[in-house]
Structures are given as structure tokens and as C-alpha cells.
Amino acid sequence: MENLYNFLEKNSIFIVLFIVLIIWLGIYLFLWRTDKRLAKIEKELKEKENE
Amino acid sequence: MNKYIKFLLMVLMLIAIIAGIAFPIVAKPEHWYQFPVIPGLEEKARIIFFHVPSAWLSVLAFLTAMAYGIRYLKKNNLDDDAKSNAALQLGMLFSALATITGSVWAKFNWGSFWNWDPRETSIFVLLLIYGSLFALRSAIENEDKRARLSAVYSIIAFLTVPFFIFIMPRIMSGLHPGSADDNSAGPIVDFKMDFSMRVVFFISMTAFTILYYWMWRLAYKSIIIKEKLSNKLIRG
Numbered sequence: 001m002e003n004l005y006n007f008l009e010k011n012s013i014f015i016v017l018f019i020v021l022i023i024w025l026g027i028y029l030f031l032w033r034t035d036k037r038l039a040k041i042e043k044e045l046k047e048k049e050n051e
Numbered sequence: 052m053n054k055y056i057k058f059l060l061m062v063l064m065l066i067a068i069i070a071g072i073a074f075p076i077v078a079k080p081e082h083w084y085q086f087p088v089i090p091g092l093e094e095k096a097r098i099i100f101f102h103v104p105s106a107w108l109s110v111l112a113f114l115t116a117m118a119y120g121i122r123y124l125k126k127n128n129l130d131d132d133a134k135s136n137a138a139l140q141l142g143m144l145f146s147a148l149a150t151i152t153g154s155v156w157a158k159f160n161w162g163s164f165w166n167w168d169p170r171e172t173s174i175f176v177l178l179l180i181y182g183s184l185f186a187l188r189s190a191i192e193n194e195d196k197r198a199r200l201s202a203v204y205s206i207i208a209f210l211t212v213p214f215f216i217f218i219m220p221r222i223m224s225g226l227h228p229g230s231a232d233d234n235s236a237g238p239i240v241d242f243k244m245d246f247s248m249r250v251v252f253f254i255s256m257t258a259f260t261i262l263y264y265w266m267w268r269l270a271y272k273s274i275i276i277k278e279k280l281s282n283k284l285i286r287g
Contacts, residue, residue, distance in 0.1 A: 013073060014073060016072060017069065017073050020072060021065070021069075024064055024068060028064075031265060031266070034269055035052070035265070038269060038272050038273060041276055042272065042276065045276065045279060
């Protein structure tokens with residue numbers, strides 16, 4: 001653990017890398033969920049139109 | 052959008068981020084995971100994997116906006132206007148991102164956040180041109196009239212894009228890489244990147260393009276749903 005800490009302290013670009021990766025994961029999950037939600041709303045609207 | 056394309060986007064973007072940020076830049080690359088030093092850019096060359104794709108997406112988005120503008124004028128279908136509008140919004144977003152990332156980078160490479168370099172000036176003018184389109188859209192209440200005017204405007208506005216993005220900054224001398232007096236000659240992509248850098252660059256371009264397509268679909272779908280619902284509320 002100490003080794004890892006020392007390594008990250010000397011190579012701080014990897015900390016930047018982790019931060020950017022976390023941000024990308026967040027954006028990706030958000031897009032995925034919004035896509036699902038929109039598809040559901042589209043389906044409901046279509047069903048209501050057909051009624 | 053197909054599930055596999057979404058996974059592909061995830062993987063490509065992960066590769067672009069990891070390689071773009073963490074691969075070491077060395078004077079003489081010996082392994083595939085090392086990037087060469089580009090004179091004058093050094094570590095700051097990494098911006099190319101994120102800033103250039105943003106600028107590319109703004110061109111792509113404005114092109115989409117024009118294409119659906121033309122389609123609207125042909126078919127008079129308001130869905131095409133929604134697609135054009137969604138593309139315009141994304142185009143503004145990505146050109147703003149390209150401007151901001153470029154400006155932060157310029158502070159550390161050229162010494163100031165804004166230098167009125169030909170490329171900075173041209174993106175500024177483009178932002179003004181497309182920004183006024185939103186003012187135009189919000190000023191008109193009639194849907195058809197708004198769609199028609201916006202379609203015509205997006206076609207005329209796109210005519211300036213190749214000039215401002217591809218021609219003007221290259222024929223004038225300036226600070227931006229790829230300007231006319233760039234002494235190591237020519238755009239970075241062709242001459243100064245080595246093979247692995249170019250591969251990562253094009254992976255990043257592909258990932259950003261898929262991301263744009265996904266965002267665009269979400270944006271226009273939500274606009275169409277909103278219009279459908281408001282029509283229902285009005286007509287009952």
C-alpha cells in the first residue's frame with residue numbers, strides 16, 4: 001500500500017487518469033440510463049396513441 | 052442505438068483516455084506504448100487526443116444540422132427540425148468545449164488564455180454566427196416558420212464552416228499548430244505523430260464520433276417527445 005502511495009505521489013499523472021476515468025464512467029452511466037428512460041417513455045406514448 | 056456499439060464506445064474511450072493520458076512521451080520511442088516528443092508541445096501534446104475530436108464533433112454537428120435543415124425544407128417534417136436543432140445544440144456545446152480546452156492549453160503554451168490567434172478568432176466568429184441562430188429560434192413562436200428560417204440559416208451558416216475551420220487558420224500565420232508559418236511544416240496529424248500516436252488519435256476520434264451520435268439521438272428524441280406531449284396538451 002505504501003509502495004503504491006509513493007508511486008502515485010511521484011507519478012501524479014495516474015491520479016489525473018483515475019479522475020478522468022471516473023468522470024467518463026459517470027457520463028457513460030448517465031447516458032445509458034437516459035437512453036433507457038427515453039425508450040420507455042417513447043413506448044408508453046406509442047401505446048397511448050394506439051388506445 | 053445498438054447495445055454492441057455502446058460497449059464499443061465504452062472500450063474505445065477507455066483506450067483513448069488511458070493511452071492519451073498515461074502513455075509516456077519520450078525522445079526516442081522504442082515501444083508501442085511510448086509517444087514521440089513533438090517540438091514545442093512536449094507533454095502538452097496530449098491535448099490532441101481530446102481537443103481535436105471536440106473540434107471535429109462541432110464540424111460534424113453543424114454538418115448534421117445543415118443536412119437535416121435541407122431535409123426539412125424538402126419534406127416539411129418537424130421531426131427533421133428537431134434533429135437539426137439537437138445537432139445545433141451539440142455543435143455549440145462541442146465548439147465551446149474546444150474553445151475552453153484550447154484556451155486553458157494556450158495559457159501554458161503561448162502565455163495567455165486568449166491571443167487572437169487566427170484559429171481562436173475563427174472559432175469565436177463561428178460561435179457568434181451559431182449563437183445568433185439560437186436567438187433567432189427563440190424569437191419566433193410559429194413552429195413552421197421557425198423551422199424554415201432555422202433550416203435556411205443553418206445551411207448558410209455552414210457555408211462559412213470549411214473556411215473558418217479548415218482554410219483560414221492554415222493560410223494565415225499564427226501560433227496554433229498547423230498554421231502557415233508552423234516551421235516543422237504541415238498539420239501535426241500527418242507529419243509529426245508516429246504510428247502508435249496516430250492509432251490512439253483515430254481511436255479517440257471514433258469514440259467521440261460514436262458518443263456524439265448517441266448524444267444526438269437522445270437530444271432529438273427528447274425534443275420530439277416534448278413536442279408530441281405539448282401538442283397533445285393543446286389539442287386535448
